[in-house]
Amino acid sequence: MARIGYARVSTSDQDAELQIAKLRAEGCEIVRAEKVSGASRAGRDELETIIQFLRSGDELVVTRLDRLGRDTRDVLNVVHECEQKGASVTVLDPNVSTRGEMGHLVITVLGMVAQMERRFIKERQREGIARAKREGVYKGGKRRIDRMQVQSLYSEGIGPSQIAIRLGCSRMQIYRILGKL
Incomplete structure (x- = not known):
């Protein structure tokens, strides 16, 4: 035991x-x-x-x-x-x-x-972001993935799964980026 x-x-x-x-x-x-x-x-x-x-x-x-x-x-x-x-x-x-x-x-x-505490935390976070947007100081979250690097790797013929592995992120993030470029 x-x-x-x-x-x-x-x-x-x-x-x-x-x-x-x-x-x-x-x-x-x-x-x-x-x-x-x-x-x-x-x-x-x-x-x-x-x-x-x-x-x-x-x-x-x-x-x-x-x-x-x-x-x-x-x-x-x-x-x-x-x-x-x-x-x-x-x-x-x-x-x-x-x-x-x-x-x-x-x-x-x-x-x-x-x-319930987790919901309160998320609520306070949403309120803080809304206030920051109203005051013009909200810049959004920091981008963690170099979008140009994703596009470059993709144009070299590397698939989304391999790009995700190389960049240490999820495949879904790569798909989202490729859909927006």
Whole structure:
């Protein structure tokens, strides 16, 4: 039986070290961390690795429930997948575990709160962008992909999938760019 810690931060300018230290202090022999949004399960490879290797009696430990995700369904799916393997989920703040029935109720409620918080964040972001547009200071997001490079590679006969691999982005982004050029 192992205690496996999972730490997550959303952006590259955030640091998971505090979470990792707390998980190690709680006796987690293994701690996996990643920098990815908690809005969905997509791209959360470390979490998937943990779930894949859980054994009966193991325990997945997170510092706060929103580290597992900000969507109630995703959080409950993680809990369900862990339980299917005979493992439990423990949240350190507040201290709650799925080993008891009350833990399931608390985790469901906390998952709903995390989802609501995510909606509030998006709402504030939309309001901030709208205000910046009204004030004429909004310039939009930074372009992460050189559109001319995409066009150049495409004109050389390289397909969208290979361009995406070379530039480290999704194929859909390449299709969008090619459709706009």
